Amino acid sequence: MSIELLDVHKAFGDKEILKGFSLTVEDGETLSVIGYSGSGKSVMLKHIIGLMQADRGSVHVDGKDVGALGGSGLTELRRNVGYVFQFAALFDSMTIGENVAMGLHRIPDMDEEEIEARVRECLSLVDLHDVCDRYPAEMSGGMKKRAGLARAIATGPKYLLYDEPTTGLDPVTVKVIDRLNIRLKEELGVTGIVITHDMDSAYRISDRIAMLYEGKMRVVGTVEEIRNSEDPLVRAFVEGRPELMEGVS
């Protein structure tokens, strides 16, 4: 197994977000995590890369306990994990080219020429051309999101964590991102965890889909299992029918 969350609890003040969440993601698979807004999906994802520490429980990546990793251990972990932020989180004082190059500057023995070539390659993978010298403020939300994805894949990570990569994008760009996601998995064996509300996209790219509800895992299964789920909560979410939730706990 590659990524494992065991009985993870996380609270902010009095508000308990994760209440014993457990999940295992196998090497080379793409797992989508669905769930209502505010259910703790992004919080869960941040535990995997050590941006947040669990109050209780543990998170393991490649068998290493993320919570127990020190500075150099975390740096090593982060070299293998790409993170696509929900709102791109591009450095607004840098050009798009500089943003994508940031992670590459941390790779020893990579010269400027190689970095520049890799930046252009990654930007073209997400269908962005001639934007190297533009600043994030000069780009649309969708373009920023794609630039954020280019930055995350630039270092060739083993794992990719996507926080709503297609939200707010036009249908054509959603397909481009989905195709890239599938290509990364099939050609490079990248393991992905995708937080999404877009069920069409989730069905296209996922090997398995998990649902987080009220801080716990509600269900995890293959695409077919989720499509055919009898759980009214799952059906309400995937079919967008809130009336199915009435009386459900």
Add this chain to the structure above:
Amino acid sequence: MTHPALEPIQSVGRAVLALVRAVGQGGYLAAGAVRALRNTDIWAPHILTQMYQIGVASLPIALFVAMFTGIVLALQASYTLTGGVPAYFVGTLVGKTMILELGPVLTGLALAGRVGGSIAAELGTMRVTEQIDALETLAYDPLAYLVVPRVAAGLLMFPVVVALAIAFGVVAGWVTSMGLLDMGSAQFVKGLKIFFDPFDVTFAMIKSVSFGLIVTGVGSFFGFHTVGGAEGVGRATTRAVVVSTMLILVLDAFWAAVLL
């Protein structure tokens, strides 16, 4: 339900807890920044940029404040020193006051607003837009990338800015004395020299280094711990300026009590 009589005690308790938490977080940030010093490959490339932003770009406001302080000091000294007090004491008062007190403190206060506020707003915006998280995911230590170069530049550039401000203020006082007070240049310079002690300059530099640490450190602290959106950034910026200002005045009194 709390008894109304206990509410003041609860308020005090909450304030003490918040202070203890802030001190703890500040210590944690400071320790992290010291540890981050070993990542020279991350912070060293940004030192010159920050020295320019914090030092060179602050010169106009620092010199503006110093110039008018020097002018007012000369005029007020002339107004105060009447009767049998020799006129050259105007030079003494301008020199001593600019070096020991007003040069470092007024520059420190001006830079608390310009530099401390700017650092808190910049890091605060980066925090609420997840840019600091993004740095971490790209294997950068955000303390090494953001805090160390700013604090180091503050430590290096505050003494330079203060020294120039002192010199500018003294020259402004000198020109004022000659132009408006019918004093000769020699008289002013005599007053300037007569009580001059090289330790005064050392004292001013020690103060300015400590002010540099406070302004950049406090700005970084509040920026780093910003929560909320635009409102949170505004709150962090205000707090950084207010706390820096207060700490500068406290430190000013501390150094006077310890070193003079």
